[in-house]
Amino acid sequence: MPETEKIYLRQAQIGPMANYVYLIGDPVTRKLAVVDPAWDVDSIRTYAERDGYEIDKILITHYHQDHLGGHMMGQNIEGAAKMLEQVKAKVYVNKHEAEGVKKVSGLSDSDLVNVDAGDVVKIGDIDLKFLHTPGHTPGSQCFLVEGNLISGDTLFVNSCGRVDLPGSDPEAMYHSLNNTLRNLDDATVVYPGHAYSSESRTTIGNQKRHNMYMRFPTLDDFLDAMGYARR
Numbered sequence: 001m002p003e004t005e006k007i008y009l010r011q012a013q014i015g016p017m018a019n020y021v022y023l024i025g026d027p028v029t030r031k032l033a034v035v036d037p038a039w040d041v042d043s044i045r046t047y048a049e050r051d052g053y054e055i056d057k058i059l060i061t062h063y064h065q066d067h068l069g070g071h072m073m074g075q076n077i078e079g080a081a082k083m084l085e086q087v088k089a090k091v092y093v094n095k096h097e098a099e100g101v102k103k104v105s106g107l108s109d110s111d112l113v114n115v116d117a118g119d120v121v122k123i124g125d126i127d128l129k130f131l132h133t134p135g136h137t138p139g140s141q142c143f144l145v146e147g148n149l150i151s152g153d154t155l156f157v158n159s160c161g162r163v164d165l166p167g168s169d170p171e172a173m174y175h176s177l178n179n180t181l182r183n184l185d186d187a188t189v190v191y192p193g194h195a196y197s198s199e200s201r202t203t204i205g206n207q208k209r210h211n212m213y214m215r216f217p218t219l220d221d222f223l224d225a226m227g228y229a230r231r
Helices: 041-050 080-084 098-105 170-181 204-210 219-226
Strands: 008-014 019-025 031-035 054-059 070-072 075-077 090-094 112-115 120-123 126-132 141-145 148-152 189-192
Touching (some): 019 041, 031 120, 041 054, 070 098
Parallel strands (some): 031 054, 090 112, 148 189
Antiparallel strands (some): 008 019
16 A cells, blocks of 8 residues: 555455454654554564564554454464564553453553543554444444544444444444444545455445445334344
């Protein structure tokens, strides 16, 4: 992905579950944040170093092992814990996800920075905003930076994340999609957490027009399509 004047943004598909890992950097300071570094930490670090960037932050969209690394659902995947052995960084997680992150990954409180909706962190001199988007998990979060949204497993191209897993909440997913994300500028470029489509990215405007999960006028319609009755 080409470097622009304001931001370095690289998307890499890694692992057998078609995960996307993201590198977000400041071309001036050469500081960089890695989003969801799982499956192949050495390759992720090589991507950054080859382009002259220093990793000093790790951002986690949610605690599932294919994004975070760790032990869960019978899998043992390398991820954030291994990256911390190689770089000096902190792991940024939503405060509602911190306990899950520690349980799955083995990370400690001292490794983590707990964030909340609306918090902002600096990547070099670039502001990145945390958006709390529960539904797939209680502490799922998206990252908004320079008109780009890293959406994890909340919003996919013409789809959304599963809501039938432990900790999932279909009502919360509806509000995350149809309030929090729908209210972003239509030109916002969306980068999802998995390569589940032939398109590697989309826009909020495109999803408002074509993603059925962002087009239901009411919560009841959304839950009916998901196969749930309103609680």
